[in-house]
Amino acid sequence: MKDILNWLSSPSSRALESKELIETLNQKIIEAGIPVWRFFTSIPTMHPEVMVRSLIWTRGEETQVVLIPHDGLQQQQYKDSPIFLIREGARDFIRCKLVGPDADLSYPICVDLREKGGTDYCIFVSVFGTNIRSAISWTTDAPGGFTDEQIESLNSIRSVLSLRLDLESRKFAVNELLEVYLGPNASKRVLSGEFMRGTGETIYAAILCADLRDFSSLSENNSPKRIVEVLDHYFELTAQPIQEEKGEILKFIGDAILAVFPAEENDPHKACLAALNAARKIQNSVTQWNAEHPETQIHLGMALNVGDVVYGNVGAKDRLDFTVIGNAVNQAFRVESLCKDFGKNILTTEEFANKAGKENFEFVGARNLKGITGERNIYSPLK
Structure with a gap:
């Protein structure tokens, strides 16, 4: 022995x-x-x-x-x-x-x-x-x-x-x-040594952000336990399609989600289609949920963008976050806030529509986005 x-x-x-x-x-x-x-x-x-x-x-x-x-x-x-x-x-x-x-x-x-x-x-x-x-x-x-x-x-x-x-x-x-x-990709980076503040790389990626609508009303009309249950279902409905399309969820921010689809092999078209497919799957899942749960409806808005983002560690010296930052991320969240105004569940930037194939989108209007110079054309996917 x-x-x-x-x-x-x-x-x-x-x-x-x-x-x-x-x-x-x-x-x-x-x-x-x-x-x-x-x-x-x-x-x-x-x-x-x-x-x-x-x-x-x-x-x-x-x-x-x-x-x-x-x-x-x-x-x-x-x-x-x-x-x-x-x-x-x-x-x-x-x-x-x-x-x-x-x-x-x-x-x-x-x-x-x-x-x-x-x-x-x-x-x-x-x-x-x-x-x-x-x-x-x-x-x-x-x-x-x-x-x-x-x-x-x-x-x-x-x-x-x-x-x-x-x-x-x-x-x-x-x-x-x-x-x-952190997600599979970010966790591998941290374990491989990318954990110092300020470290990161610039990547070109499609961005998906989703935000739950009427959360205040949901909070007022349900117990805290029920709110947590609904949020868990909401995040599950959104997370699975993102993962199926090889995207990575970087953040749950309150009732919002931020995910990226890196443009591998310099193919932004493929990354944008993956993000678009994920958004459509999410919408289908939410529609099915609402049909099965008329007493607790889930309504959300989603926005899609594409561009350069910095992917890495940011934060205080003793409290870091592995995330993406950049103008493309800011634009995505600004566009998502317009979903209710346009009466659409999914909106995209013009840059995203161009990369994904503009023939698959409809122009819904131009808007000034908070903190971003100039009007931006806003699109929505055709059904």
Whole structure:
């Protein structure tokens, strides 16, 4: 076992992602003479949707990675499992013989494992961070099950593996939380070292901004809890189409959204079409929502623009924001404020209409935009 413990602490082990780590580890355990057949662990996360990541390795099969939502721990199946006792602190170790006169089939998982050929099952506590309890288990299909010496060896591996998985959990948490709060592209930039104030680059991109209308009325006529529920639905309706069209949401500003569609390979036409498709999908989703929820209608205005923006870190020395700034962004928000005046849900600048294909738009009027010199022609997509 010493070689396995040394390997778990080595740089070569630390370079592996959790899935490959588990596969390699269990192969080494088999080579050391312990006939493990199945392995399970659950790794806590810091994610708004996912409570734990479970990894299930079975000899000769593809390793499964299962994401368990927060409400998954409320299900009866979980409460009837030995994992529940381990996580709640009632036990640190449970062993269940699966065959023979001493068989213990008091847990549904044990019945399932025996039906699949398992002969012995052991589960240990695994501690993450500040005493967050989770579990690691092994099952064998060897006749007679595990020996006591093999159980002791697995326990020694478990103690080192727990530390290794804790590091993996922290790494996963940093990556996932940054992606949730900053978006996939911005989070990668921050993790790669672009976190100093004033750093950034100028990119050419299509811009989409959306703003919820009549929010004051919504606030007056609904409880705070209901307002949050409606806002969550509104952001979900807008976020999914943006992500489907490869856009990146940079900000939720109160009840407004700012997203960009970078012009990759110097192709602004493609970026503008993606932004336009996203806006149309959003409008369709909102229309469907309103038909299904006549008691709580959602109304929004959207504006599309295209141009150079600075993409990077701005803010105070101890409080930064990764966002886009520039005249093109300002114009987009100014144009969006005209949606109600023109009676349109989607408005665009002339620059955007030109890049996306002007034949697909109608001219709706010219307006002075606050803080921007000269009248600007405003367009709306044809249906």
